Amino acid sequence: MEDFKKQMLTEHLTDLRSCLLSSFIATGIGFAISYAFVKQIGNWFFKPLFKVLPEQASLIFTSYQEAFFFI
Numbered sequence: 001m002e003d004f005k006k007q008m009l010t011e012h013l014t015d016l017r018s019c020l021l022s023s024f025i026a027t028g029i030g031f032a033i034s035y036a037f038v039k040q041i042g043n044w045f046f047k048p049l050f051k052v053l054p055e056q057a058s059l060i061f062t063s064y065q066e067a068f069f070f071i
Helices: 002-008 009-036 040-051 064-070
Strands: none
Touching: 009 040
16 A cells, blocks of 8 residues: 555556556457357357247347347
8 A cells, every 4th residue: 555655646657557458458359259259159148049939930130230240
């Protein structure tokens, strides 16, 4: 706690910048990995719905962009 009181403003900003950069990099890597497996993730989420749908039934999307997420 005393280290924070002794630091100057520029040192606090440097720490903030490094934390933000590592957070953005981790978020980007997580997004890239999950986007690579988007079909498998979508199938996993829709599996309970597919079990209760009748044979030869399909999903109907109510907005234009919804269909592009699970193609």
